[in-house]
Amino acid sequence: MKILITGGTGLLGGEISKQLLAKGHQVVFLSRNPKKDSAIRQFKWLPEKGDLDVEALQGVDCIINLAGSKINHRWTNEYKKQIINSRTDSLNTLYKFLDKEKNQVKFLISASAVGYYPHSFSKNYTEEDAPGDSFLSDVCERWEAAALKINELNIKTSIIRIGIVLSKNGGALKEMLKPFKLGLGSPLANGEQWMPWIHIQDLSRIFIFIAEHEIQGIFNGVSPEGIRNKDFSKLLAKVLGKPYFAPNVPKLALKIIMGESAAIALHSTKVSSEKIQKAGFEFKFEKLETALKELI
Numbered sequence: 001m002k003i004l005i006t007g008g009t010g011l012l013g014g015e016i017s018k019q020l021l022a023k024g025h026q027v028v029f030l031s032r033n034p035k036k037d038s039a040i041r042q043f044k045w046l047p048e049k050g051d052l053d054v055e056a057l058q059g060v061d062c063i064i065n066l067a068g069s070k071i072n073h074r075w076t077n078e079y080k081k082q083i084i085n086s087r088t089d090s091l092n093t094l095y096k097f098l099d100k101e102k103n104q105v106k107f108l109i110s111a112s113a114v115g116y117y118p119h120s121f122s123k124n125y126t127e128e129d130a131p132g133d134s135f136l137s138d139v140c141e142r143w144e145a146a147a148l149k150i151n152e153l154n155i156k157t158s159i160i161r162i163g164i165v166l167s168k169n170g171g172a173l174k175e176m177l178k179p180f181k182l183g184l185g186s187p188l189a190n191g192e193q194w195m196p197w198i199h200i201q202d203l204s205r206i207f208i209f210i211a212e213h214e215i216q217g218i219f220n221g222v223s224p225e226g227i228r229n230k231d232f233s234k235l236l237a238k239v240l241g242k243p244y245f246a247p248n249v250p251k252l253a254l255k256i257i258m259g260e261s262a263a264i265a266l267h268s269t270k271v272s273s274e275k276i277q278k279a280g281f282e283f284k285f286e287k288l289e290t291a292l293k294e295l296i
């Protein structure tokens, strides 16, 4: 298969493309700043301007859409617009070119996030549940609507609602490790919030599993073992061989440091992985302890 990845230069794109190449697939990227000397051919696009190098679509069977500006950033009003627009502009640009240019794309898989679901300490969310009314829910709803519009072009479309991706190379774990390595790790707020984590290898395997089997639908991209922040923190300290007695980081302190984006750390969602497992997907890292031991 030939697969085009938008935002392929990021954390997740790196792992997905590594796995795709190892399986003998062909991979190309769409990037706002394509590099000439990259091992994977990169084509230029300007989603903000609705423009794209049409050569990027040549021979492509499947598109994996990962493009979007970082969520983990101070949420000024202007930046909030960028979080939304970077995602909808990317998909609208794809729609425009897939509609007007001759192509053989049969399938599109787009990233979304578990921020789609409302905050809850008790509910176990499945793909059927309704979105919340937070900023992140709004982002995900608009993102998913723009992806599903591509169905109109007779291109099968799937969406993966991604949880907290654990990777050696960046993302949430890298940030969490900083205080924990100094023996200063502690739960955030009351630590009761559910953290729907997933090992980056498994998440990449889900994208490829869906692409190879052309499974249409919306799937949660989280591991089967949900865990609360306080238990995640305790396990992280254990795996690192570090003490775990620092006081909880108060909610107010998080809000002062992170502003409105503290919602990322405080939002609680327990999310089910049952649907993708029923479709036949098998996780390599079901338990957080196994995942952390592999990553650290």
Ligand SMILES: NC(=O)c1ccc[n+]([C@@H]2O[C@H](COP(=O)([O-])OP(=O)(O)OC[C@H]3O[C@@H](n4cnc5c(N)ncnc54)[C@H](OP(=O)(O)O)[C@@H]3O)[C@@H](O)[C@H]2O)c1
Binding pocket: 006, 007, 008, 009, 010, 011, 012, 013, 030, 031, 032, 033, 047, 066, 067, 068, 069, 070, 071, 086, 087, 090, 111, 112, 113, 114, 162, 163, 164, 165, 166, 171, 172
């Ligand atoms: N990592 C997680 O824990 C997590 C959790 C839930 C959802 N997700 C979502 O999954 C997707 C991939 O995640 P990731 O961790 O790989 O993200 P990432 O490392 O930030 O990479 C995203 C890529 O998107 C492109 N991009 C950045 N700003 C953009 C903009 N304004 N307009 C268009 N493209 C832009 C960049 O590629 P170029 O510079 O080459 O254009 C970048 O490499 C993201 O949409 C993210 O929101 C990630």
